[in-house]
Amino acid sequence: MPLQNDWLGRRFLGAGGSIVKFENVGLRYGTGAETLSDLAFSLREGGFYFLTGPSGAGKTSLLKLLYLALRPSRGLIRLFGEDIVTMPRGRLPGFRRRIGVVFQDFRLVPHLSTFDNVALPLRVAGVEDKDLETPVREMLAWVGLADRASARPATLSGGEQQRVAIARAVIGRPELLVADEPTGNVDPEMARRLLYLFDSLNKLGTTVIVATHDLHLLTEVPRSEMLRLDRGQIADPTGALRHPPKRPNA
Amino acid sequence: MRKFGAAERGLLPEGRIAGPMPWVIAIMMFLTVLAAAAGLGLAGAASRLDEQIGTRITIQVVEANPDVRRAQAAAAAAAIRSLPGVINVRPVPDSEVQALLEPWLGAGSLDSDIPAPALIDVDLTPEAHRTLDGLRQAVAAAAPAARVDDNGQWLAPLASLIGALKWLAAGLVLLMVGATAATVVLAARAALDTHRGTIEILHLMGATDVQVARLFQRRIALDALFGGLVGFILAAFVLIGIGNRVSALGSELLGSATVPAPAWGILVALPAFGVLLAMLVARLTILRALGRML
Numbered sequence: 001m002p003l004q005n006d007w008l009g010r011r012f013l014g015a016g017g018s019i020v021k022f023e024n025v026g027l028r029y030g031t032g033a034e035t036l037s038d039l040a041f042s043l044r045e046g047g048f049y050f051l052t053g054p055s056g057a058g059k060t061s062l063l064k065l066l067y068l069a070l071r072p073s074r075g076l077i078r079l080f081g082e083d084i085v086t087m088p089r090g091r092l093p094g095f096r097r098r099i100g101v102v103f104q105d106f107r108l109v110p111h112l113s114t115f116d117n118v119a120l121p122l123r124v125a126g127v128e129d130k131d132l133e134t135p136v137r138e139m140l141a142w143v144g145l146a147d148r149a150s151a152r153p154a155t156l157s158g159g160e161q162q163r164v165a166i167a168r169a170v171i172g173r174p175e176l177l178v179a180d181e182p183t184g185n186v187d188p189e190m191a192r193r194l195l196y197l198f199d200s201l202n203k204l205g206t207t208v209i210v211a212t213h214d215l216h217l218l219t220e221v222p223r224s225e226m227l228r229l230d231r232g233q234i235a236d237p238t239g240a241l242r243h244p245p246k247r248p249n250a
Numbered sequence: 251m252r253k254f255g256a257a258e259r260g261l262l263p264e265g266r267i268a269g270p271m272p273w274v275i276a277i278m279m280f281l282t283v284l285a286a287a288a289g290l291g292l293a294g295a296a297s298r299l300d301e302q303i304g305t306r307i308t309i310q311v312v313e314a315n316p317d318v319r320r321a322q323a324a325a326a327a328a329a330i331r332s333l334p335g336v337i338n339v340r341p342v343p344d345s346e347v348q349a350l351l352e353p354w355l356g357a358g359s360l361d362s363d364i365p366a367p368a369l370i371d372v373d374l375t376p377e378a379h380r381t382l383d384g385l386r387q388a389v390a391a392a393a394p395a396a397r398v399d400d401n402g403q404w405l406a407p408l409a410s411l412i413g414a415l416k417w418l419a420a421g422l423v424l425l426m427v428g429a430t431a432a433t434v435v436l437a438a439r440a441a442l443d444t445h446r447g448t449i450e451i452l453h454l455m456g457a458t459d460v461q462v463a464r465l466f467q468r469r470i471a472l473d474a475l476f477g478g479l480v481g482f483i484l485a486a487f488v489l490i491g492i493g494n495r496v497s498a499l500g501s502e503l504l505g506s507a508t509v510p511a512p513a514w515g516i517l518v519a520l521p522a523f524g525v526l527l528a529m530l531v532a533r534l535t536i537l538r539a540l541g542r543m544l
Contacts, residue, residue, distance in 0.1 A: 071544060089544070093458045109447075109451055120261075120451070121455045
């Protein structure tokens with residue numbers, strides 16, 4: 001199904017500079033050891049990145065730093081060209097609206113319908129109700145949930161909830177899309193379909209970073225790059241592993 | 251920043267009358283309205299007492315001989331009429347004196363051989379009431395058997411009691427306002443804890459603190475409006491009932507302590523004030539709590 005609605009056509013970021021830049025970043029929860037340490041990398045504007053690594057490597061913590069749910073214990077993070085470590089709290093909402101997030105645990109609002117969950121970022125951004133209907137319906141159709149628009153999350157399967165979470169993350173056509181295991185609960189066909197959605201967004205300029213254990217996904221987006229995290233550190237500081245193996249028929 | 255509209259109001263689950271807060275606010279408003287009504291009634295009574303008899307003096311001519319008594323009363327009245335600050339001089343008719351004494355002495359007692367003093371009510375300006383020396387001298391010169399009673403003197407303890415009760419009522423109103431605010435703080439904190447997950451999602455979607463606070467503010471305002479109206483209506487019934495019973499007693503003093511008509515305007519405004527207070531307190535509580543989140 002081609003993406004022909006205008007929600008994808010509103011913003012076109014030119015590729016070029018880094019949209020995210022980490023310098024010597026460390027993250028510590030409480031007084032324990034550092035969960036992330038000495039992270040230094042940058043994400044190119046318009047790039048497509050897979051974040052891999054074993055469980056407990058710190059992938060979700062890294063993503064939380066990216067979608068501004070946490071501030072680092074040390075180091076510098078520049079997002080959209082601005083230092084977000086020292087940024088006043090009052091400016092963060094404006095930055096968060098530029099980021100779409102697919103949470104590992106979906107985090108749907110339980111008392112809202114599928115439609116309202118997907119419409120949430122648009123409503124927060126101030127889109128009028130009359131302008132919501134078309135993009136939300138189209139997005140629900142794209143993720144195969146057109147007939148589940150009025151269903152509550154509790155009545156949806158795990159895969160359906162994941163698709164709602166993905167639809168909610170991309171509906172506002174964010175400049176940065178952060179997805180934590182977005183295809184963990186869907187069948188391979190739906191996984192490919194969702195990845196195609198991410199790919200389409202990326203081609204229109206959205207920088208995408210997907211945390212996953214599924215290395216097969218890497219082959220679905222040939223131009224993607226890989227960041228490997230191990231025990232809280234980038235395992236490939238030189239960037240040698242950033243490019244996935246090419247598919248045999250690529 | 252655009253406010254959340256009608257559709258966004260569902261972002262927090264409804265069920266506003268289900269919790270205890272509306273009923274707690276109803277009780278608070280009931281007690282607040284009663285305390286305020288008591289304060290306003292007492293203030294009105296104090297003011298009316300002061301207006302009516304606070305600057306009034308009574309001249310008593312205590313003389314056994316009725317002819318001399320009448321002559322001295324007339325002379326005293328004539329002597330003070332021309333004094334500065336005297337607004338009104340009214341010799342109290344014998345029939346009125348008789349009516350005053352009748353409950354104690356029985357009907358027709360003044361026609362017999364019991365002498366009753368001649369009374370003259372004198373209304374003064376507040377300035378003239380402050381220094382009665384000139385008036386006393388004029389009365390003493392004209393009527394040696396006369397004595398001047400300052401009504402304000404024996405009203406002072408009553409006025410003091412009424413003043414104290416008035417301030418007590420005002421204090422109770424303030425305590426109720428404080429307790430209502432504390433209730434709203436607790437309710438807002440409880441609501442924040444209950445909906446913490448939704449708030450975090452809204453924050454991560456880019457919602458500002460003010461947007462989130464508005465959602466809670468609206469819910470709490472509805473709770474406060476419901477509780478305020480219930481409390482006010484119950485209190486109004488009680489006040490009207492008490493007013494009717496006081497009227498039935500026919501006591502001028504008690505009757506003067508009922509809620510005057512203009513004061514009802516203040517009482518009616520209390521629920522609206524309660525809603526505004528609840529919204530303000532909720533907003534400040536929630537903004538403060540949200541400020542501690544990233």
